[in-house]
Amino acid sequence: MTTANNANSTSNSVNTLARQLVQDIVPYASARSSMSGGAVWLNANENALAPAYQLDDCFNRYPSCQPKAVIDAYAAYAGLTPEQVLVSRGADEGIELLIRSFCEPKQDSITICPPTYGMYAISAESNQTAVTKVLLKDSERLDLPGIFATKPKLVFICSPNNPTGDLIPREDIIAVLEHFTDKALVVVDEAYIEFAPTASVVPLLSRYPHLVVLRTLSKAFGLAGLRCGFTLASADIINALKKMIAPYPIAEPVAQIAAQALSAKGIAQMQQSVAIINQLRNDFSTFVSQLPGIVKIWPSNANYVLLQVSNAADCVQALIGEGILIRNQSSQLGLTEVVRVSIGNPDEMQRLQQAMLTYFSMNKRASA
Numbered sequence: 001m002t003t004a005n006n007a008n009s010t011s012n013s014v015n016t017l018a019r020q021l022v023q024d025i026v027p028y029a030s031a032r033s034s035m036s037g038g039a040v041w042l043n044a045n046e047n048a049l050a051p052a053y054q055l056d057d058c059f060n061r062y063p064s065c066q067p068k069a070v071i072d073a074y075a076a077y078a079g080l081t082p083e084q085v086l087v088s089r090g091a092d093e094g095i096e097l098l099i100r101s102f103c104e105p106k107q108d109s110i111t112i113c114p115p116t117y118g119m120y121a122i123s124a125e126s127n128q129t130a131v132t133k134v135l136l137k138d139s140e141r142l143d144l145p146g147i148f149a150t151k152p153k154l155v156f157i158c159s160p161n162n163p164t165g166d167l168i169p170r171e172d173i174i175a176v177l178e179h180f181t182d183k184a185l186v187v188v189d190e191a192y193i194e195f196a197p198t199a200s201v202v203p204l205l206s207r208y209p210h211l212v213v214l215r216t217l218s219k220a221f222g223l224a225g226l227r228c229g230f231t232l233a234s235a236d237i238i239n240a241l242k243k244m245i246a247p248y249p250i251a252e253p254v255a256q257i258a259a260q261a262l263s264a265k266g267i268a269q270m271q272q273s274v275a276i277i278n279q280l281r282n283d284f285s286t287f288v289s290q291l292p293g294i295v296k297i298w299p300s301n302a303n304y305v306l307l308q309v310s311n312a313a314d315c316v317q318a319l320i321g322e323g324i325l326i327r328n329q330s331s332q333l334g335l336t337e338v339v340r341v342s343i344g345n346p347d348e349m350q351r352l353q354q355a356m357l358t359y360f361s362m363n364k365r366a367s368a
C-alpha cells in the first residue's frame with residue numbers, strides 16, 4: 001500500500017516536470033490499446049492471411065539506416081529509383097518525419113480532410129503544428145475551394161481513405177498539386193493502395209516534385225507487427241527526411257523480413273491475399289446490404305467497410321459479447337453512428353456475419 005502511494009507521488013511530480021505540451025496531450029487510443037480480450041480481431045484493418053518468414057540467427061551488428069536490399073526491392077516494386085524511396089518504422093514515422101522536417105513549430109500548419117486517418121493531426125500536435133480541417137464533400141470528393149483557402153506546408157490526402165474506403169478522384173488530387181506548386185507538399189497516403197492498385201498516384205511523381213506518397217507493409221502485405229513503411233518522393237524531399245530520421249530506425253530482423261515480403265514470391269503472395277480479401281469484402285458488403293437496420297454502406301476500395309447503424313456503441317458492444325472486435329468511428333468529424341469492420345479470414349467473416357444477423361434481426365423486432 002505504502003509503496004504504491006510512494007510510486008504514485010513520484011509519478012505525479014514527473015508529470016508536472018514534463019513539457020506543458022506533453023502534459024496536455026491525450027494519448028492516442030490505438031486499435032490495440034483500446035481493446036482487451038476477444039478472439040476475432042476485425043478492428044485494425046490487419047491482414048489475417050499472413051505468410052511466415054526466415055531470419056538469420058546473429059544480430060551483433062548495428063543495422064543499416066536505409067537497408068539497400070529493402071530500398072531496392074521497394075523501388076522496383078513501385079517503379080521508382082532508390083533515391084526516391086525512404087524506409088521508416090511504419091508509414092506513421094513517415095508522417096511524423098514529414099511534419100518535423102517541413103513544419104516550423106508554432107508557425108506552420110498542415111491541411112487534412114476529415115473524416116480521415118488520425119495520425120496526421122496527432123503528429124502535428126506533438127510538433128506544435130496547427131491542423132486546418134477541410135471536410136470531404138459527400139465523403140469522397142475534396143472541397144477544392146476550401147483547401148485552396150488554406151496556407152499549409154503539407155496537405156494530407158488519404159486514398160483509399162481510412163475510414164470511408166473511398167478513392168479520392170485523381171483529378172481532385174491533380175488540382176491540389178497544381179494549386180500548391182512551389183507552396184506546399186501534397187502527401188497522398190496510399191496505405192491501402194494494393195487493394196485498388198490502378199488508382200495509385202505514383203505515376204504523377206515524375207510530373208510533380210512536391211508530391212509525396214506514403215506506403216506500408218502493414219495492410220495488404222500482412223505485416224502490421226513489423227513496423228515498416230515507405231515514403232516515395234523526389235530525391236530532394238527524401239534527402240531532407242534522411243536528415244531527421246534516427247540513425248538506426250529499421251531493426252535488422254525487420255529489414256530481413258521486409259526484403260522477403262518484397263521478393264517476387266512475397267509480392268505474389270500479397271496479391272493472392274488481396275484477391276481473397278477483395279472477394280470477402282464484396283461478399284460482406286452484399287450480406288450487410290440485405291440486413292435490416294443498416295443505414296448506409298460506404299463502397300470500399302480497401303480491406304474494411306464503413307457502416308452507418310442506428311447505435312454504433314451498442315452494435316460494437318453486442319459484437320464484443322460474441323468475441324468479435326470492430327471499431328466505432330463515430331467520433332470522426334463528419335460521421336455519426338458509424339462502425340468500421342476490417343475484413344478477416346473466411347472463418348472470422350462467417351462468425352461475424354452470424355453475429356450481425358442475430359443482432360440486427362433482434363434490433364428490428366425491438367424497434368418494430
Ligand SMILES: *Cc1c(COP(=O)(O)O)cnc(C)c1O
Pocket residue numbers: 045089090091092093117158162189191215216217218224227228229
Ligand atoms: C494503417 C495506416 C497507416 C500506418 O501504417 P503503418 O505503416 O502501420 O504505420 C497510415 N495511413 C493509413 C491511412 C493507415 O490506415
